[in-house]
Amino acid sequence: VSTLMRESWGKSNPMFRQAFCSMFIPGATHEHFAWMDDLMRRTVLPDDAWRLQTAFSVIDVSELLEKVRVPTLVLHAREDNVAPVESGRTMAAGIPGASFLELESQNHILLEGEPAFDEFVAHVRAFVAGTAGS
Incomplete structure (x- = not known):
């Protein structure tokens, strides 16, 4: 390749x-x-x-995850062909206090118009609004 x-x-x-x-x-x-x-x-x-x-x-950043000290939201497509959803779960589990959200999509790059795109935008906006000033 x-x-x-x-x-x-x-x-x-x-x-x-x-x-x-x-x-x-x-x-x-x-x-x-x-x-x-x-x-x-x-x-x-x-x-x-x-x-x-x-x-x-x-690249392997797994040893760095525990050092993240900011609010973190990990979003990952359930059927992602590029990075398996388990890698998103593992990343979120390695970051203290991180939240994980699984999106119903097979796209690694979400496309405007698919339901997961709107869900992604809504959750990111809510997350940013909820962490402003943290």
Whole structure:
């Protein structure tokens, strides 16, 4: 995947980026795919995409979680193909006092118009309003 990413990311043919998109937003429409493909192609250089993917595949912040000392809300899509929902639960459990909310979606990137997007926005707004001044 890394080699394919380096070779295909910046090309005008969207085939690889669409496959990548389908992991992040399997519930997407054709318009969503086109938007995400254009965004990825224009904002991330091929070598940077490869570096990011490589870094994300090896990063482990689990030992740092207990050091978080701010109010924390972890939201995670139940059927996320990129990061299993258990990783969200584990993250929330490792942060003192963190709250966890599981969203009914298969998308790693929530899409405006899906019920989980509205739920996400409502919970984030309530969380921010409830922690203002903390």
